[in-house]
Amino acid sequence: MTNGDDPGGAARPEPSVELTTHGLGPWPGDPESWPDDPRLDPELLAHGDTRNVIDRYRYWSMEAIVADLDARRHPFHVAIENWQHDLNIGSIVRSANAFLAAEVHIVGRRRWNKRGAMVTDRYQHVRHHSDIGELVAFARHARLPIVAVDNVPGSVPVDAEPLPHACILLFGQEGPGLSEEALTAADRVVEIRQFGSTRSINASAAAAIVMHEWVRVHASP
Structure with a gap:
């Protein structure tokens, strides 16, 4: 995933764990340093996102994804x-x-x-x-x-x-x-x-x- 695909356009650090399936691991660092974007799901940031979604929607809540899909x-x-x-x-x-x-x-x-x-x-x-x-x-x-x-x-x-x-x-x-x-x-x-x-x-x-x-x-x- 490139920086341009990251939530909020922020550069994402490397995952803190090695992934054995598709998706991304927990967001590194202290929760207070995580990106401030209302579309993001705190649970996914904390535990990783291995859902079958495109990179654009990594860490987004299901409601945020549906809202974005509905717009187009x-x-x-x-x-x-x-x-x-x-x-x-x-x-x-x-x-x-x-x-x-x-x-x-x-x-x-x-x-x-x-x-x-x-x-x-x-x-x-x-x-x-x-x-x-x-x-x-x-x-x-x-x-x-x-x-x-x-x-x-x-x-x-x-x-x-x-x-x-x-x-x-x-x-x-x-x-x-x-x-x-x-x-x-x-x-x-x-x-x-x-x-x-x-x-x-x-x-x-x-x-x-x-x-x-x-x-x-x-x-x-």
Whole structure:
């Protein structure tokens, strides 16, 4: 981590302990000499920060990180149908955090397996909708077109034309894909170009590809 990435722009002394995992150890020196920055968490300064966060956020409190992310989130949302407790949802939430999605919407079952999220759900806003009708009502109120992702007849390649700047990217479950109700409600249906023998790719991989396509087109370097 360079000085320019340090909290408050201050030069950081070398860690006082040898690290065996990613992250940084306790901040050296007496607590009274630690940087005076309200974003920093005293517990992390005292015990070290081995969280899976970028260097910019080392020692920041979770609330400070979320506030900083909120100030610059992208205007695309991610929605996932959750009728069968899909294990891919956690991985999709993790990707949504990585690509700085505005919000993740879980449609159907409220409970979902968070293991794949690797605690990134703490930094990512997640909203629940009981059914597709509720998601559609949210989308219409927010004036967000719904872009369904599924390789069904009539879908067009996701890279054939730019995705909307503000939108909801809607993904189905592993195997069955999106429900008929979801496809009917969508303003656009796109698919990922494939060239092998398998009918579809992993749902979380598909979500990451489509989110990256949005970032490629709309996000500043």
